[in-house]
Amino acid sequence: MTMPAPPMGLIAELTHRCPLQCAYCSNPLRMDAPKSELSTDDWKHVLDQAARIGILQVHFSGGEPMARRDLPELIAHAAGAGLYTNVITSGVLLSDAAMDGLMAAGVDHVQLSFQDVDPQKADHDGGYRGGHARKLEAARRIRDSGLPLTANFVIHKRNIARVAAMIALGEALGAERMEIAHTQYYGWALLNRDALLPSREQLDFATAVVEAARARLKGRIAIDYVVPDYHAARPKACMGGWGNRFINISPSGKALPCHAAETLPGFTFPSVKEASLAEIWLGSDAFNRFRGTGWMPETCRSCDRREIDWGGCRCQALALAGDAAQTDPACHRAPDHHRIEEAVAKAAASEALELVPRRMQ
Amino acid sequence: MGAVSDVPAFRRGVKFRFDSVRDSWVLLAPEKLFMPDDIAVEILKLVDGERAIKAIVDDLATRFDAPRGEIEADVIATLDDLSARGAIQL
Ligand code: SF4
Ligand code: SF4
Numbered sequence: 286m287t288m289p290a291p292p293m294g295l296i297a298e299l300t301h302r303c304p305l306q307c308a309y310c311s312n313p314l315r316m317d318a319p320k321s322e323l324s325t326d327d328w329k330h331v332l333d334q335a336a337r338i339g340i341l342q343v344h345f346s347g348g349e350p351m352a353r354r355d356l357p358e359l360i361a362h363a364a365g366a367g368l369y370t371n372v373i374t375s376g377v378l379l380s381d382a383a384m385d386g387l388m389a390a391g392v393d394h395v396q397l398s399f400q401d402v403d404p405q406k407a408d409h410d411g412g413y414r415g416g417h418a419r420k421l422e423a424a425r426r427i428r429d430s431g432l433p434l435t436a437n438f439v440i441h442k443r444n445i446a447r448v449a450a451m452i453a454l455g456e457a458l459g460a461e462r463m464e465i466a467h468t469q470y471y472g473w474a475l476l477n478r479d480a481l482l483p484s485r486e487q488l489d490f491a492t493a494v495v496e497a498a499r500a501r502l503k504g505r506i507a508i509d510y511v512v513p514d515y516h517a518a519r520p521k522a523c524m525g526g527w528g529n530r531f532i533n534i535s536p537s538g539k540a541l542p543c544h545a546a547e548t549l550p551g552f553t554f555p556s557v558k559e560a561s562l563a564e565i566w567l568g569s570d571a572f573n574r575f576r577g578t579g580w581m582p583e584t585c586r587s588c589d590r591r592e593i594d595w596g597g598c599r600c601q602a603l604a605l606a607g608d609a610a611q612t613d614p615a616c617h618r619a620p621d622h623h624r625i626e627e628a629v630a631k632a633a634a635s636e637a638l639e640l641v642p643r644r645m646q
Numbered sequence: 647m648g649a650v651s652d653v654p655a656f657r658r659g660v661k662f663r664f665d666s667v668r669d670s671w672v673l674l675a676p677e678k679l680f681m682p683d684d685i686a687v688e689i690l691k692l693v694d695g696e697r698a699i700k701a702i703v704d705d706l707a708t709r710f711d712a713p714r715g716e717i718e719a720d721v722i723a724t725l726d727d728l729s730a731r732g733a734i735q736l
Contacts, residue, residue: 291667293679339667341679369661369674394659394676433659433676461658462676462732507732509677 289528289576291339292566295368296346296533296544297328299356303349305375306412307400308640309439309481311471312348313547317536325355327558329362331534334562336366340532346373348536351383360390369393373437376423377416384426395427396435396464402450410443412642424458436460440491441468441481442632448491452498456506463506465495467513471545471600473643480640482632488516514615515625519590520597521615527575527599532566540565542572545600549609575599575610584612584619648699648722648729652736655695660733662690675733686724693734699725 301316323331335343343363350356351374360370372387376397387395399420401407407417427434436455440448448465455463467488468474468481483491495510502508514520524531524543533541539554540562541547547554552574555565566572574580578591585596597613605614605628606621614621648654656662661674671687673680682690688710692702703718710717728734 337667339665341665341672341674342677344677367663369679371677393661393674396677431658433657435676504729504736507730 289567289572292532293339293341293525293530294532295331295335295340295343296531297331297343297350297359298346298348298533298535298544299323299328299350299353299359300536301348302352303347303375303643304352304377304413305349305400305416306642306644307410307439308473308477308642309441309468310473310643311469311545312643313472313545314476316348321537322353323534323536323538323557325358327538328355328359331557331562332359332363332366332368335532336363336368338563338566340368342369342371344371344373349375349378351378357386357390360387360392364391364393371396374398374423375411375416376420377413379419379423379426381426384423384430388430388432392432394433394435396437397424397427398437398439399451399454400439401444402447402454403444406444410640421458424460428459433461434459435462435464437464437466439466439468440483442483442487443481445483445487445491448494449498452494452502452508456502460506462509464509464511465491466509466511467491469511469513470515471548471604473641475604477640478628479632479635482513482515482629484633485516485629488513514598514601514613515629517615518617519615520594520601520613522594523598523601523613526595528566528572529576529595532562540569540571542575543598543600545598546571548600549603580610582610582612584616588618648725648736650700650703650718650722651698652725653695653698654693654702654725654729654734654736656693657733657735662693673728673733675731678731678733680728680731680733685720686728689721689724693725 363370370392371394373396400411404417408414438451470478499508527542533544538557541554552571554571555569581596585591599609602611602613603609605624612619614624659676665672673682703721706717707714725734729736
């Protein structure tokens with residue numbers, strides 16, 4: 286095997302704490318307790334190593350990264366090490382003072398997520414009264430400070446009918462980029478799948494709206510559109526390939542090839558408290574296990590897309606096919622593809638289901 | 647389509663810098679990054695929010711041994727592509 290190229294991005298999940306309770310959250314059902322979180326110094330050490338091994342961008346996420354008081358300090362540290370800094374936030378904690386703190390730290394970009402365009406529905410689905418209004422304020426603060434804004438909408442069958450209004454809101458807020466992302470079914474979202482997964486018709490409707498908006502806004506607002514695996518003929522290249530582009534660090538310091546990887550049995554994920562990032566990237570079993578194409582089942586190994594989608598998502602293979610080393614059932618060539626079709630049919634048959642809100646146990 | 651009179655600039659939140667680990671130039675943008683090829687690197691080095699496309703083409707034409715029309719087509723295609731992907735504004 287050739288030496289893996291340096292990683293591009295670090296996803297720093299600073300905490301699993303979050304004031305919101307989105308039922309589509311992809312955080313694991315068993316979240317890291319606040320007292321297990323890495324310290325400020327631990328994170329600084331991680332950021333220094335990240336820059337040294339070639340990471341270019343750091344994405345501060347969570348949970349809600351702004352729930353950590355040391356976020357500005359960590360941003361400043363990352364910027365000092367030459368890293369491009371991105372904050373992925375729900376925005377409800379983004380007060381004037383917090384915005385000043387991010388700016389003083391030298392943040393490069395903020396991604397702000399919305400639950401819906403209808404304030405009542407948004408607050409209901411986020412489980413946070415007044416949250417939507419706060420997000421609108423946060424968007425204004427981000428723009429007033431001169432930063433670029435990405436408005437992110439996670440869509441599912443409860444809000445998909447309003448996708449055109451979401452794009453209009455992004456435009457009105459002066460977003461530079463938008464993400465219209467279909468829910469990815471991990472963690473809490475997988476638990477709530479029947480209440481969230483849209484039908485084929487709903488998906489086609491949303492896709493048509495996004496395509497039209499893209500053409501209209503070309504060169505002004507870039508719209509990234511993430512389709513749900515369940516309706517795609519081919520799986521996504523999860524994380525751009527296992528151990529290929531990203532390192533995800535959990536709040537307690539586990540280094541993961543993808544944020545859902547902790548669901549995989551038979552793995553010991555290395556901790557940044559015990560090993561260096563370079564050792565983890567190059568030498569750990571966890572990062573090497575599904576790296577490249579050598580681990581692949583015959584279905585993928587004989588397929589000319591094997592270095593395009595890397596066999597899809599390992600966590601989805603486990604969740605749906607019962608074996609992480611199988612072809613992702615989202616692929617139409619996968620032996621277990623029928624499970625995807627069954628899940629779609631099941632979700633279509635379950636109309637008004639209540640959601641299980643994301644909560645710490 | 648970019649015109650020769652357009653003045654390209656990096657959009658907010660976009661950084662073009664040299665990465666010493668990879669020994670190459672990288673274009674860092676909100677939740678995206680690009681590894682520009684050698685031609686794009688030469689073009690992007692001249693993007694400063696003041697020079698128009700015409701001036702960029704003039705500059706490259708003095709240094710590279712290629713017909714001006716070809717250089718102009720390359721510059722416009724590269725910048726158009728990066729504009730559609732949200733990294734450059736024209
Ligand atoms: S998806 Fe919702 S609950 Fe999960 S981290 Fe984001 S804002 Fe919090
Ligand atoms: S068979 Fe494997 S490599 Fe080919 S498209 Fe399906 S998941 Fe991708």
